[in-house]
Amino acid sequence: MIGLMILLVYVAIFILSFLAVRFLVHKTTRDFTSLKTVTFGDESAVTANRWASVVSVVTIFLIWGSFTGSALVPGFLHAPGPFLGETSFTYTLQAPDGQTDDATVHVKVAGFGQESEKFEVPPGDGFAKDDAVAMNASRSATILFDRNDEVTRKDGANIVAIDGEPIGPGQDIRTPAGSFTLTDKGAISFAPPKGLQMEPIWLPPPEAVVQRMVEIADEGYRDSTLWRHLGYSLFRVIAGFLIGALLGIPLGYAMGLSAWFRGWFEPIVEFMRPVPPLALIPLVIIWFGIGETGKIILLFLASLWIMAIAARAGVSGVNISKVHAAYSLGASRWQIMRHVIIPNSLPEIFTGARVAMGVCWGTVVAAELVAASEGAGMMIMVASKFQLTDIVLMGIILIGVIGFGIDILMRKAENFLVPWKGRS
Amino acid sequence: MSGLSIENISMRFDLPNGSAVQALKDVSLNLKEGELMSVLGPSGCGKTTLLNILAGFLAPTGGRIVMNGHEVHGPGAERGMVFQQGALFEWMDVRANVSFGPRMKGQRESEWGANVDHLLDVTGLGDFKDKAIYELSGGMQQRVALARCLANDPDVILMDEPLGALDALTREKMQGLVLKLWKETGKTIILITHSVEEALLLGERLLVMAPRPGRIHKEYRLPFADMGVNADLREVKKAEGYAQTREEILGMIWDMEEEIMGRTEDAQ
Numbered sequence: 001m002i003g004l005m006i007l008l009v010y011v012a013i014f015i016l017s018f019l020a021v022r023f024l025v026h027k028t029t030r031d032f033t034s035l036k037t038v039t040f041g042d043e044s045a046v047t048a049n050r051w052a053s054v055v056s057v058v059t060i061f062l063i064w065g066s067f068t069g070s071a072l073v074p075g076f077l078h079a080p081g082p083f084l085g086e087t088s089f090t091y092t093l094q095a096p097d098g099q100t101d102d103a104t105v106h107v108k109v110a111g112f113g114q115e116s117e118k119f120e121v122p123p124g125d126g127f128a129k130d131d132a133v134a135m136n137a138s139r140s141a142t143i144l145f146d147r148n149d150e151v152t153r154k155d156g157a158n159i160v161a162i163d164g165e166p167i168g169p170g171q172d173i174r175t176p177a178g179s180f181t182l183t184d185k186g187a188i189s190f191a192p193p194k195g196l197q198m199e200p201i202w203l204p205p206p207e208a209v210v211q212r213m214v215e216i217a218d219e220g221y222r223d224s225t226l227w228r229h230l231g232y233s234l235f236r237v238i239a240g241f242l243i244g245a246l247l248g249i250p251l252g253y254a255m256g257l258s259a260w261f262r263g264w265f266e267p268i269v270e271f272m273r274p275v276p277p278l279a280l281i282p283l284v285i286i287w288f289g290i291g292e293t294g295k296i297i298l299l300f301l302a303s304l305w306i307m308a309i310a311a312r313a314g315v316s317g318v319n320i321s322k323v324h325a326a327y328s329l330g331a332s333r334w335q336i337m338r339h340v341i342i343p344n345s346l347p348e349i350f351t352g353a354r355v356a357m358g359v360c361w362g363t364v365v366a367a368e369l370v371a372a373s374e375g376a377g378m379m380i381m382v383a384s385k386f387q388l389t390d391i392v393l394m395g396i397i398l399i400g401v402i403g404f405g406i407d408i409l410m411r412k413a414e415n416f417l418v419p420w421k422g423r424s
Numbered sequence: 425m426s427g428l429s430i431e432n433i434s435m436r437f438d439l440p441n442g443s444a445v446q447a448l449k450d451v452s453l454n455l456k457e458g459e460l461m462s463v464l465g466p467s468g469c470g471k472t473t474l475l476n477i478l479a480g481f482l483a484p485t486g487g488r489i490v491m492n493g494h495e496v497h498g499p500g501a502e503r504g505m506v507f508q509q510g511a512l513f514e515w516m517d518v519r520a521n522v523s524f525g526p527r528m529k530g531q532r533e534s535e536w537g538a539n540v541d542h543l544l545d546v547t548g549l550g551d552f553k554d555k556a557i558y559e560l561s562g563g564m565q566q567r568v569a570l571a572r573c574l575a576n577d578p579d580v581i582l583m584d585e586p587l588g589a590l591d592a593l594t595r596e597k598m599q600g601l602v603l604k605l606w607k608e609t610g611k612t613i614i615l616i617t618h619s620v621e622e623a624l625l626l627g628e629r630l631l632v633m634a635p636r637p638g639r640i641h642k643e644y645r646l647p648f649a650d651m652g653v654n655a656d657l658r659e660v661k662k663a664e665g666y667a668q669t670r671e672e673i674l675g676m677i678w679d680m681e682e683e684i685m686g687r688t689e690d691a692q
Contacts, residue, residue: 321511324481325569329525329576330501339524343515420514420558 002196005079006063013062017055025051061206069197070205082137083192084109089163089177091145091188093128096156103128105143107177109192110136112200127151133190138199140191142183153186162188204390209397212390221391222382224374230398232374236292236367237360237406240299244356248304249349252311253341262312269305277302277363281370290371295364302363303356310352314345347421350414357410361403376402427492428455428478428580428612434486435473435638446637447473448484453631453640455580455614460606460649462615462627464673466680470638471616475582478614479505492579501525504578506569506586512557519544519553521568525576536575543571546608547601563594567601574609583615587622599625600657607653620673624648624666625657632673634680642676644669 039045065073069081088106095101103124110116116134123129127150135141145159146152159182161167163175172181178192200208217226224232254261255269280298288294318341326336368377376399383391414421435448448470455461463471476482478489480499489496491503504525505511512521520527522544526536544550547567557565566586573581586602587595599622606613617623623630628649634641646669652660660666 319510321507321509322513324479324499325505325507325511325572326524326528327481327499328479328501328503328505328578328582329528329572331524331528335528339528340513343513346515418515420556 002067002198005196006067009063010059013055013059017052017059021049021051021055064203065206067196067198068200068203068205070207072205072207079196081197082109082112082195083178084111084137087177087192089175089180089190091128091159092161092164093146093149093151093157094160095127095151099127100160101126101128103130103145103149105131105133105145105188105190107133107135107141107190107192110134112137123148135192137192138194140189143188143190145188158186159188201387201389204393209390209393213394213398216391216394221379222374229374229379230376230402232372233361233364233368233376233399234402236295236299236364236375237357240296240364241303241353241356241360243296243300244303244360245307245353247300248307249311251304252308252313253315253337253345255308256312256315257337257341265308269308272301273305273309277359278366281367284367285371290373295367295372298367299360299363302359306352306356306359307349310348310355311345313352314348315341317348318344346418347414350410350418350421354407354410354414357406358403361399361406365399427457429453429490430455430474430478430487431490432487433474433477433484433489435470435477435482436485448477449637449639450487451638451640452487455612457579457612458610459628460613460615460626461629461631462617462623463631463633464617464620464623464677465633465638465641466635466677466684468638468684469633469635469680471633472584473638474633475505475584475614475616478580479503479582501529501576502579504573504576504581506566506573506581506583508585509562509565509589512565512568512572514557516557517553518549518555518557518560518568521557522549522553522571522575524572540571540575543575546605547571561594563590563598566590566598570601570605574605574611578611580612580614583613585616585618588618595622596657600652602626603649603652606649620670620677621661623673624670625652625660630673632676635684641680644673 121132129148151157181189365377368375372378380392380395430453433451437445630644632641
């Protein structure tokens with residue numbers, strides 16, 4: 001239900017911001033693309049609308065903040081929160097002899113994570129006495145109303161109505177005060193209105209995640225600082241990837257240049273390529289334990305095949321005219337390798353390296369989820385066991401940001417080192 | 425003995441289905457130093473196969489190639505090659521492409537610099553020497569290919585439809601450039617082309633080949649290349665005998681194509 005509402009809000013923002021940008025923002029630059037009349041179907045005319053990107057990111061935080069009651073989002077944008085403060089309801093008790101009496105239950109609802117303080121109320125008159133209940137928001141409380149009553153359920157008394165609405169065992173009703181259920185034994189289960197906001201244990205507000213990040217950056221988590229956790233993950237990825245590339249690229253070249261090498265390694269590479277690295281985690285743990293060696297070997301295996309296949313594709317992608325031309329210009333085999341085959345395969349190798357880094361980053365987190373004493377994956381795994389959702393979210397965000405950062409760096413390196421890619 | 429001699433070259437490709445294609449049969453030819461020969465023929469007559477054998481990329485199934493008194497067994501720097509396109513090294517700038525041959529021989533810039541810069545000027549690339557290959561137009565790229573081949577100072581230059589991918593105007597300019605370079609450097613040049621006009625303009629000798637099996641059909645000795653060295657190529661086309669020879673060769677190739685089509689239809 002809440003999910004559907006969020007989706008509707010999201011779609012509404014999508015459409016409204018589109019219309020707003022469309023009619024309010026005038027394009028001031030007239031570049032070549034703006035002169036094209038045919039843009040539908042022309043992929044080159046489609047560039048990401050920066051307004052859309054900004055609104056998209058803001059929307060995510062807005063919805064996140066709104067449905068978690070974030071202090072960063074102005075109050076009027078908050079989704080209805082859970083009931084807080086004092087409320088009361090009356091129940092009607094019927095004694096076995098048919099007499100009835102009303103009593104009031106005073107309820108104090110404390111916010112998420114706050115201490116609910118017990119309090120007393122005067123009992124009032126009649127054989128049903130008033131009760132006092134302290135509880136937390138979004139919880140339900142089972143109220144043993146007859147602990148102070150003169151006639152109890154043991155004597156055969158039972159509740160026939162709440163706030164005037166008739167109710168019986170096993171039935172539930174809803175009143176402005178909240179929803180009520182009578183248990184099979186006749187006790188009242190009361191839940192004040194929950195509202196639409198998420199509880200912090202499911203989804204903490206953004207500022208709580210930021211605050212937790214600052215705290216962990218300051219004090220660390222599980223005997224290691226945040227930087228140490230992330231550094232360990234990065235170190236494993238880079239070490240595994242480098243070893244994989246260092247062996248995979250020459251292997252790929254050998255497979256691209258020698259029939260014997262190709263025949264020898266093709267069955268191995270083709271077999272290992274479709275095996276997801278995650279499936280190797282148990283075996284690697286059995287063989288190498290949960291220490292650094294096992295993780296680096298796992299990442300090495302994850303990147304090895306990708307890099308070997310990329311290098312092989314790079315060799316087979318050499319236009320034979322280039323090789324012929326180099327031979328005709330008097331180049332030796334080694335010179336052709338050095339000046340033609342290797343530079344020509346660089347674009348493919350960079351593509352492979354980007355894929356391999358992505359796979360390695362995903363694999364390291366998964367491997368740390370299984371077993372590790374440091375690392376980004378280990379942080380969120382341990383945090384999830386204690387339902388520290390803010391740490392889990394922080395970990396996920398950091399993992400995403402780092403993975404994105406790695407890809408951007410690789411792309412920058414690619415543009416710098418192989419500017420001819422895709423232009424020959 | 426200087427020059428290039430082709431002695432009874434045959435080439436037979438065995439196909440996987442058991443049949444065989446006779447791409448070349450008993451082709452013999454002698455080229456003297458400094459000769460410019462164009463080779464013409466319908467598709468499938470073995471022109472490119474012959475060029476690949478001359479370059480040393482293919483070993484013939486019969487006969488031999490003798491270059492400067494030595495039998496050819498593989499590619500070598502004395503036989504330079506200019507390809508139709510796609511043979512430049514995109515990861516090097518223009519100057520590095522042109523100086524590739526000398527650099528591979530281990531020469532220093534002091535040895536090749538002057539010659540390479542001269543060739544860049546001659547081919548009209550003087551202002552483009554620091555450009556990347558992918559920044560150049562198709563015609564410019566072929567100028568780089570020519571300059572790169574010349575910088576290596578080969579005895580024979582083999583050209584495999586070097587101007588085939590260019591537009592008509594650029595092509596005409598490049599034809600003039602080829603003639604100019606031929607005269608200036610005195611290189612032996614074999615040029616394969618699909619265009620009869622180009623073959624006439626750029627062929628001191630013109631070889632018409634016939635298909636199935638690939639063989640030499642007829643050879644011409646023509647004056648147009650010499651005329652074109654110092655004259656406008658469009659003037660050369662008005663010269664006596666040009667139009668007549670062109671019609672004759674066109675008719676010859678037309679007949680061959682007809683014959684192939686006829687044979688294919690008979691076979692069906």
